Amino acid sequence: xxxxxxxxxxxxxxxxxxxxxxxxxxxxxxxxxxxxxxxxxxxxxxxxxxxxxxxxxxxxxxxxxxxxxxxxxxxxxxxxxxxxxxxxxxxxxxxxxxxxxxxxxxxxxxxxxxxxxxxxxxxxxxxxxxxxxxxxxxxxxxxxxxxxxxxxxxxxxxxxxxxxxxxxxxxxxxxxxxxxxxxxxxxxxxxxxxxxxxxxxxxxxxxxxxxxxxxxxxxxxxxxxxxxxxxxxxxxxxxxxxxxxxxxxxxxxxxxxxxxxxxxxxxxxxxxxxxxxxxxxxxxxxxxxxxxxxxxxxxxxxxxxxxxxxxxxxxxxxxxxxxxxxxxxxxxxxxxxxxxxxxxxxxxxxxxxxxxxxxxxxxxxxxxxxxxxxxxxxxxxxxxxxxxxxxxxxxxxxxx
Numbered sequence: 001x002x003x004x005x006x007x008x009x010x011x012x013x014x015x016x017x018x019x020x021x022x023x024x025x026x027x028x029x030x031x032x033x034x035x036x037x038x039x040x041x042x043x044x045x046x047x048x049x050x051x052x053x054x055x056x057x058x059x060x061x062x063x064x065x066x067x068x069x070x071x072x073x074x075x076x077x078x079x080x081x082x083x084x085x086x087x088x089x090x091x092x093x094x095x096x097x098x099x100x101x102x103x104x105x106x107x108x109x110x111x112x113x114x115x116x117x118x119x120x121x122x123x124x125x126x127x128x129x130x131x132x133x134x135x136x137x138x139x140x141x142x143x144x145x146x147x148x149x150x151x152x153x154x155x156x157x158x159x160x161x162x163x164x165x166x167x168x169x170x171x172x173x174x175x176x177x178x179x180x181x182x183x184x185x186x187x188x189x190x191x192x193x194x195x196x197x198x199x200x201x202x203x204x205x206x207x208x209x210x211x212x213x214x215x216x217x218x219x220x221x222x223x224x225x226x227x228x229x230x231x232x233x234x235x236x237x238x239x240x241x242x243x244x245x246x247x248x249x250x251x252x253x254x255x256x257x258x259x260x261x262x263x264x265x266x267x268x269x270x271x272x273x274x275x276x277x278x279x280x281x282x283x284x285x286x287x288x289x290x291x292x293x294x295x296x297x298x299x300x301x302x303x304x305x306x307x308x309x310x311x312x313x314x315x316x317x318x319x320x321x322x323x324x325x326x327x328x329x330x331x332x333x334x335x336x337x338x339x340x341x342x343x344x345x346x347x348x349x350x351x352x353x354x355x356x357x358x359x360x361x362x363x364x365x366x367x368x369x370x371x372x373x374x375x376x377x378x379x380x381x382x383x384x385x386x387x388x389x390x391x392x393x394x395x396x397x398x399x400x
Contacts, residue, residue: 005171005172007115008240009125011110011113011144013089013109013142013143014164016089019142022050031052032056032075034068036077037065045062046063057072086281093105095140100113100115100118102117103242104244113132145164147168149169152238176207183206184198184209187206250289250346250347250348251278251282251285252278253278255342256339261339262334262335262336262337264328272321273389274342274343276321278343286350289345291308291345291346292307324343
């Protein structure tokens with residue numbers, strides 16, 4: 001019997017990057033799929049792996065492609081496609097919002113849902129969890145693990161307990177039996193550094209943390225000590241906040257180039273591609289921004305970051321690119337090689353503050369952007385892009 005208090009869901013897409021490629025190519029299902037950069041370039045690190053690769057061959061995120069090939073010589077190695085991952089994440093969020101408006105994204109492949117007010121429309125929380133998993137599997141083509149609990153913390157912990165394709169309930173009464181025996185590192189929010197600090201206090205399991213004198217934890221870690229003690233007991237008062245991303249300070253993207261780029265002409269192509277990607281993400285979030293920033297790194301890892309504030313708010317790639325290009329020409333010598341490029345837009349506000357111009361340029365551009373967004377929403381991120389991306393300097397759409 002599931003407690004009526006268990007109305008918070010955490011939905012986690014299983015091996016998300018690899019699952020996206022398996023969904024697009026049914027021939028990859030059941031095979032060890034490894035998403036990684038090219039071995040011959042500095043992208044040669046595993047970013048994600050299917051469960052067939054993880055469980056069958058021990059492939060782990062962060063290992064080099066060479067190591068992965070040694071463990072799994074017959075694996076299917078696929079370069080990352082971040083445009084596809086954003087597209088699939090957006091589709092999953094739309095399905096979630098069909099059940100409840102109270103959806104809080106946690107990462108590109110995870111989100112919390114509060115379904116306590118949805119019983120009359122969609123049934124019990126357990127029924128919602130099952131229907132959510134089914135719809136994502138049928139409409140998107142990937143499996144999910146869903147945790148169900150009375151709080152965000154317990155829902156998150158529950159989702160981690162059965163992968164892939166799991167559905168786990170974790171109520172307050174289950175905490176001593178299901179949570180306390182686990183290593184303290186598995187408590188949501190504890191990283192390796194905190195794990196090491198707790199080990200010095202003789203705390204190695206979640207149960208030991210729950211039973212440790214809270215006064216000592218507070219003295220050692222301050223308010224964080226009290227929070228850790230509460231979390232170990234399953235206590236979490238934070239609500240599911242659908243506006244959690246409203247306080248985003250900036251949206252950006254950076255990429256390590258497949259080779260060192262020299263000269264403004266090549267670097268500007270990457271700036272334009274990144275400006276398009278950033279503008280698309282800004283519009284998806286319902287924002288406008290004013291401050292454009294670029295980051296550049298040379299082959300010796302010397303880093304430069306510069307920003308420029310525009311006279312108006314924008315969500316268009318042209319405005320972002322023009323500012324980024326200006327910063328490049330002002331602050332980076334043309335002869336100096338580049339190995340990493342980043343572009344971001346900060347000073348974000350809701351898109352409702354858009355200021356029109358006298359001759360209608362802003363509205364014409366907005367209509368064009370909406371049309372492009374609709375095409376990408378329906379047919380994928382690669383359905384339309386700049387022709388310059390197909391040149392040798394392009395990095396996001398197969399130019400290099």
